[in-house]
Amino acid sequence: MLSAKMEDYLKAIYELQRESDEPVATSRIADLLDVTAPTATSMMESLAERGLVEREKYKGVRLTPEGETVALEVVRHHRLLETYLTEELGYDWAEVHDEADRLEHHISEEFERRVAEMLDDPAVDPHGDPIPTDALDPVDETAGTTLVEATEGDRLVVQRVSDRDPEELAYLDEAGIVPGTELVVEEVAPIGVVSVALADGEGTVSIPDAVARTIFVDATDGSTGSATEAA
Amino acid sequence: MLSAKMEDYLKAIYELQRESDEPVATSRIADLLDVTAPTATSMMESLAERGLVEREKYKGVRLTPEGETVALEVVRHHRLLETYLTEELGYDWAEVHDEADRLEHHISEEFERRVAEMLDDPAVDPHGDPIPTDALDPVDETAGTTLVEATEGDRLVVQRVSDRDPEELAYLDEAGIVPGTELVVEEVAPIGVVSVALADGEGTVSIPDAVARTIFVDATDGSTGSATEAA
């Protein structure tokens, strides 16, 4: 039996791992989970003993296939819950995260099954993030182009907003940047900010690179931009 | 902040306390929660230190008003969840207990609020047990007459089935003994079993006293039985 804590660490590693091919550093995990580095180190030892991560001292860890399966199960729970809370309980897109973060460790397979059924087996959650299937097959989380890669003049439609900071999320929501939004890239400034105009004339939003990296986009039909070619 | 474990103990004391006016014995708590007696003792020490129970060594404990409020909050969560799982997620009446037992500790006030609203602020859960109000006012859980107090010939309607054993519950469900069922008491045998006939002609069911004590009933209109007079 795996503790909720272990599930948290595995999910964290999963999230960090999709950012790059490098092994995940202890300090990143510690930061994300708000614990000290020694705590993360000792948990990595336990996870390695159980064969859930591969560890190279002083380098970092990587999920083993078994570890990834556990992570995918937790991620599936999380994203199904976010979808359910939004669709059925009227939660706001930006405020579901904490609730799902707690409940994801405590729902039964039965609950998962019923929720998935009620939602008609959704493929993505309200943020546009893909929901792992019941079979827990690996998902390509990096698929697609992000807003940092866009160039001026691109006409794009938002696919995913993978940001997880609730304040940032609420701001983007308020500004109208949600999955499905169409926008035009107005300026890609060399100081690390992208300005986009909402296609429905709702104004312009400036987005720093750190956030733009979490916004996945597709070209609108008829685009002449480079975003899609790069994908 | 209270741990989920502490909440579990407080709920257990609450459940046991409603069975009699005596202080609740350590061993009963230990049995109910499936831990050893020393474990229960040491938890009682912690709860007493926090002012959640009043403890008399070698005698037992009683919830303080603060302890009862915490217990009521947990019970409210539990019963709302049971209702929600049954009404909205299609769970069976008899199988909701475990799911609710885990989730009750992890839902937010926001979740509680939304669920209560969606269900239109229900007064009782699917077992007929009363759901504490949002204000967490004490509830009279012993209100009503139970099936052990019935006499032959009584025509009764089932109000609550407070049993918590899932197998027994499933059996009663299968047999048609659910809140709302009308029945006639056929025999009160001196060996500790009550036989009742379902009013809709679905046959007869024999119920041992231990179970009958968990079945709360009201007289049907026109009854000549003694059950209601006793109340």
Add this chain to the structure above:
DNA sequence: CTTAAGCATTAGATTCGTCTAATCCCACTC
């Protein structure tokens, strides 16, 4: 009034997840 049976509690140890303080590696600079 004594005593044995039956709970309850104390003693002491374990596991998990966490911390702080101390030490250790590694990579980069000079």
Add this chain to the structure above:
DNA sequence: GAGTGGGATTAGACGAATCTAATGCTTAAG
């Protein structure tokens, strides 16, 4: 190739919740 800065790990401790084994109350029966 020596030194140093910074992240990683080891050392040691702690609180929560649990266990087993030993001891201590309480009470009801003689």
